[in-house]
Amino acid sequence: MKAWLLADFKGLDCLQLADALDPIPADGEVVVDLEYAALNPADRYLAQGQYPAKPKLPHILGRDGVGIISALGAGVREFQIGQRVLIIRGDTGVNRWGTLAQRVAVSIDSLATPPASWNIQQSAGAALVYLTAHQALTQWGELPSSIVLITGASGGVGVASVQLAKSLGHTVIALSRDSKKRGNLAELGADHAVDPTDPNWPANLKKRLEPRRVDLAIDNIGGSMLPQVIETLGSFAKISVVGQLAGPVPNFSTAALFFRRIRIGGVAVGTFTRTEAMIAWQSSLNLLARTGAKPLVDRVFTFEQLRPAFEHLAAGPMGKVLIEIRNSSPDPVG
Numbered sequence: 305m306k307a308w309l310l311a312d313f314k315g316l317d318c319l320q321l322a323d324a325l326d327p328i329p330a331d332g333e334v335v336v337d338l339e340y341a342a343l344n345p346a347d348r349y350l351a352q353g354q355y356p357a358k359p360k361l362p363h364i365l366g367r368d369g370v371g372i373i374s375a376l377g378a379g380v381r382e383f384q385i386g387q388r389v390l391i392i393r394g395d396t397g398v399n400r401w402g403t404l405a406q407r408v409a410v411s412i413d414s415l416a417t418p419p420a421s422w423n424i425q426q427s428a429g430a431a432l433v434y435l436t437a438h439q440a441l442t443q444w445g446e447l448p449s450s451i452v453l454i455t456g457a458s459g460g461v462g463v464a465s466v467q468l469a470k471s472l473g474h475t476v477i478a479l480s481r482d483s484k485k486r487g488n489l490a491e492l493g494a495d496h497a498v499d500p501t502d503p504n505w506p507a508n509l510k511k512r513l514e515p516r517r518v519d520l521a522i523d524n525i526g527g528s529m530l531p532q533v534i535e536t537l538g539s540f541a542k543i544s545v546v547g548q549l550a551g552p553v554p555n556f557s558t559a560a561l562f563f564r565r566i567r568i569g570g571v572a573v574g575t576f577t578r579t580e581a582m583i584a585w586q587s588s589l590n591l592l593a594r595t596g597a598k599p600l601v602d603r604v605f606t607f608e609q610l611r612p613a614f615e616h617l618a619a620g621p622m623g624k625v626l627i628e629i630r631n632s633s634p635d636p637v638g
Contacts, residue, residue, distance in 0.1 A: 307405030308610055309362040313353035316614050321607075324364070327401065327409035329377030336389060336410055339630040340604070341403035342368035342429025343617045344460065345547055350398070357398045366403030367396055370418060370428040371630075374407070382412055388424075389415045392431045393573055393581045404610065406629060413578045419589060426599040429460065429624035434588040434599075435573045435581060437464035440522045440544035441472065442584075443569060451516060453477040453536060456524030457494065458485040458622045461546055463600050464588075465522050466492050471591035477509065477518065479529075485622050493595070506535040517541065525549050531556040539564045546571045604628050 394414035457478035517538025527550025600623030
């Protein structure tokens with residue numbers, strides 16, 4: 305099969321499209337002939353050696369994907385050859401070969417059937433972002449109707465967070481640097497779309513929300529924005545930290561946390577058990593059904609266009625970036 309092989313943990317330049325051995329399913333696994341895969345910032349982090357996992361090289365990135373089962377391992381009864389499935393979560397693309405290939409072997413514990421009302425592209429990149437958004441929104445326990453602020457709201461997790469937060473009945477504040485994307489986020493249901501490049505945005509937001517403050521922040525960005533986010537929070541507020549696309553957080557006074565008793569917690573879908581992941585997945589689907597919201601796909605690249613696809617991801621898409629694999633060049637004969 306053809307696959308994008310990562311030869312070293314020195315960045316995406318170490319990726320090369322090459323021939324790789326076809327996967328063979330072990331007990332409790334299936335082989336999926338991939339139709340689409342999705343990119344995530346975590347793929348870049350792993351390629352740069354900035355991720356806890358250090359899989360054996362060469363490695364194949366890619367955690368999300370949808371495709372058709374072509375082979376069954378011993379003991380598999382829940383799925384059949386010819387069935388379309390999507391990958392929920394697990395070691396795919398982390399400690400074992402991932403979805404940036406024509407085929408992938410996956411444990412049945414990491415599979416689900418795509419929702420009937422979604423198309424193939426919507427199913428390809430949904431699982432990881434919705435599970436992440438769900439964990440970010442619910443890890444503090446059940447929240448009453450709250451004000452939820454989301455940084456990097458136009459990205460994959462950001463869009464998923466906006467959709468799920470609205471389904472839960474929260475007031476949503478979406479941060480995006482792009483005026484067109486702010487308009488799109490408002491159409492998705494955001495109550496306030498804010499430009500974080502305005503140095504006065506925290507003060508202006510506090511005036512707009514008076515007498516209330518932000519109850520929960522979902523931070524996908526990090527960097528110098530986190531202290532600004534903290535400024536908008538009310539007493540007993542929480543921050544769910546998803547990513548650090550803007551890099552490390554600069555020094556700030558931890559006294560900003562003391563007197564309002566603000567709590568900060570990391571988000572990591574990899575900590576979910578199979579049962580927890582499936583509960584969160586089904587809960588996400590139920591919430592989306594309330595409003596009719598569906599996954600948002602920004603752009604689809606060909607299998608051979610992986611490098612420009614990662615560049616597009618880094619530039620900040622509106623939703624998910626996909627790779628179409630089913631129409632990639634066939635394997636060489638012989």
